[in-house]
Amino acid sequence: MNNTKVTGKLLLLFCAVCFQFCFSQVNSQYDELRKKYENFEENDSKAFPYIRPYIIKAKKEKNYEKLVQGYKDGIFFSFLDEEKLKYADSMVWAANLSHDKDLLIIAHIDKGVIYYYNYKKFQLALNEYLEAYEYSKSTKNAFLKYQNLYHIGVVKSYLGYYDEAADLFRACLAFYRGKLKTDLHPNEIYNYKKGYLNSLHQLIICYRHLGKYNEMDAAIEKGLSEAGDNRDFAQEKGYFLLSKGISEYNERQYEKALSDLNRSLPAIRNSRDFARLSVNYFFIGKTYLGMNDAKKSVVYFKKIDSIFNKHQFILPELRENYELLINYSKKNKDQTQQLYYTGQLLKADSIMSRDFSYLSPKIHKDYDTKTLLEEKNKLQKMNYLVTVIIILLIIWAIGLIMLFTKKQKKAKEIKQKYILLEEKFVKEQTEVQVPHNSIEEKRPNLHESKVGELLRKLQTFENKKGFTQKGLTISKLASQLGTNSSYLSQVINEHKGGNFNKYLSQLRINYITTILFEDKKYLKYNIETLARECGIASRQNFSDLFYEINGIRPTDFIKKRMQEIESNGN
Template sequence: MSRGFPLLILLFPLFFFANNKVEPTYDIIRENYQDLLKNNERALPYVKLYIKKAKKEKDFEHLTQGYRDAVFFSKNEYTKLSYSDSMIYAALKSRDNDLISLAYLGKGIIYYFNFKKFEPALDEYIKAYEYSKNTKDDYLKYKVIYHMAVVKSYLGYYTEASIQFNQCMTFFESQTKKNLHYNEIFNNYRGYFNALHQLIVCERNLKNYAIADSLLDVGLMKIAGKDEFILEKSYFLKCKGISEYNHQNYKEAIKTLNYSLPEILKAKDFSWSSVIYTYLGKCYYQTDKDKSLAYFLKVDSIFNRHQFILPETRNNYELIIKYYREKKDRDNELKYTKRLLTVDSLLGKDFTFLSSKIHREYDTNSLLEKKKELEKDNCRTWLLALFFISLSAVFIVLYIFKYKKNKDIMIQYAALQKKLESRQQSKAVNPMLNNDDEKQSILSQEVTDDLMQKLQAFEERKDFTQQGLTLSQLASEFNTNTTYLSLLINAQKGVSFKNYLNGLRIDYITDLLHTDKKTLSLTMEALAEKCGIATRQNFSDLFFEFNGIRPKDFINKKKEEQKNIS
């Protein structure tokens, strides 16, 4: 079939409308394009027909909708911006505050998403908020609040933004449980997932890593199986990859970040793609610096093309400068030193709140001085001396590390023994009851007490040894929801559900190894199964993570100790 045939089918109604004396209704015109994807300009002939009809009839409500459609289906960002101005004009003419709010919100979204111009975006969002104050459309109200919070987050007001994202999450999630039209349910799910993603970003930037990981677990669990939210899932995977990097699981981080990238690139979201490239570069920097450079330069390419960068990716340039300095490539070192000064100037302008808090290897004055030194070529002797000092320091560190490694097992064993003895002596104290008034929770005291009692019984029955136990299963057993249980565990235990469960299992098996001689003769597979961990390797890794010593080394030391006693 000819490639032009589908297009002919799509445009055929236009010829029909042109030759038909009966003018089509707005709904009939929109039926021809409303199912097309965003930025599909095949819709524009119909959109223009829709706009023409609304202008002729001076129907400003439908004219506003027509310009909204023109914004949605136009590819070019400047065309979108032009149509958004027309949309605002038509909305103001309609005197409908909801339409006016939507129009200002739409223009703000274009500034934010297509241009990454945060200050004008926030100006438009504030106007949208003013017009939505008295609206009865709660979805519109929280959509405005969400987009204001997104810009606040980018500008560095993470605490204020996180409060608003929490409000949006609560509203959107409540709407997904109502008997609404499919499209409304879809939009509320998307609102919930996007607000949750942005909240995770805020908590990470506030260095509340345990809370961020806990929320991420909830997001990945709730989005599982919902294929229509593939972009939103990619944002969660991006956060998962960053979390893996922060835990120094570089191989897993690279795998997860690469999974997240295609859909984000497809959406032309260059802000988050630059963050992904930065963390991929940082992962490879640990093992293959030459390979890491390619990812760092991708971030630079995005900056050159869009004159945009997030503070989170600033360190990208420090690593490029360091790379070229180590390669003694003075031209590129100078080039990217200048580029870092440009980046800092931009961040200082667009991120006033953040710029004073960014940790820099070079502050502005030292960067300027370094640039002059490089340009005058006067620092070779200093660099050479620094190189030999650094080389000497490396040899010293390697020697100390080798010496320390030989004693690590003995030190960690002794420390673990001491911890176990202390735990045995304090068994009379109930570790479940936590009345620390400083721990804050969004849950009521009644809900908190009820869940804490159930957790205590759960621990006493050793139910945590059940393999494959999930947050969802435990929440169901406790007659609560996953969000409440996850937040309670995080607030009371200071860890995510995953780490809470792993901690119980490792403490349980460690106590058995310490007190029960028969347990020492079990295989790694049997020990893993006994405490509810699926694989031998995962058991060994978790034992080491919690106890600082491998289970094999601990068992050997324990047997050796018992042999000496006998």
């Protein structure tokens, strides 16, 4: 018997050793394939004769971890943006087949980076990051969690949520800084250092837009010190030099600004980050303008126009670029260029209004849309017959009148709905609430005392605001109340005026409406916060339910409520 046990243990040990040997052999084969191309430069398509056999092997063996790595390499070495996106799609596909949440996080982050970095499609990028975020909730890989939070922060920053983005970047900095103090493999040190420097750069951008210049300058010096002259961090050093040049420009230290801005250019050009390159050109142009060299400044402003034409993208802070070019054309009496740049500014406004709709009030500074259209019409009078211009002006005027009428009508409807809602609120506050404990005309299979007891429990649930629990289902509520889902559903349907979802939605929206009426501090919260406050996970779902129950969108309600408080002098 003892000999049999020993033999069995030896057999298991032998199998384990064989498995480990085979596994290491398989990994070794993949490693050998990658060694043939891993030292190529980024975007170097010469790597693909070696990448393709790697992908074919992984696909044939259904080794999804290696397949994801192969597609990730395809993204890195592809030169064309559309090729990068194609490999990103394949990466997500392979990760889905693996059912490995960490691989899914990596795949969605990488696809989001392509949308953001190469295409500047912010909504699509954010969708990918949020998808990765869902998977990251259960991962033990902290690096992936913070990598994803960093990218969400980047999108928030570009959309103008600088305070929220800064909080995310500070959290990332704390994480990366903590990791860099531990014993790590050289590759891990590189990844964490890269994450640290990029988070610091993004925090600097937030500080600049928030007007926190002392914090910004301190962070710039920290970044330059940390990046040093290490070639691995040349791109990050370029970003820090750009930020330093902008700071020096704002302080009117034009010679220093010009030096640092030009020093940053090579690294930013090599990174293919056309958005940051545009910012660099803009501040070089502004610096020359500060030095009273308008001709040199216009050279750089025109470079930004070339980038805009190629990528159909411009940052809101660069809108002034076209205002400066329009003014320059006016001064030089070049009506053709003035008309062209006016058209470009209108196009830029249209793109920014689409991608950054909430920023619309901020971007209409010296040239609002109406002024631009009038200016454009004046310039066009020199090139068109008078009769054609009159027709265009009439159509334009009719359009404005229709738009104005539509806005007025909508404002009137919102006002009426708000008044009705306010009257409803006042009425509910003054009426004596009668508990829904009536059990007449109910189904005979529900015992009256049990119904009464359950209704009392529901009343307690309502009084204690239990409906604000996130993710509350009828099963969870039934468990909390000591009953079953079917019985609870029947009671709610018969005594609460609808099914469970309608009952829960009514409680949540009534609750948030009440606190918006009673506590004006909640009027300062954004829609996402209000949704969370009453237990609704989705901003869109909250907005739809608020409208369905109250007949007015939450944003319109808040606006009217704030106007009412202001007019009452509170």
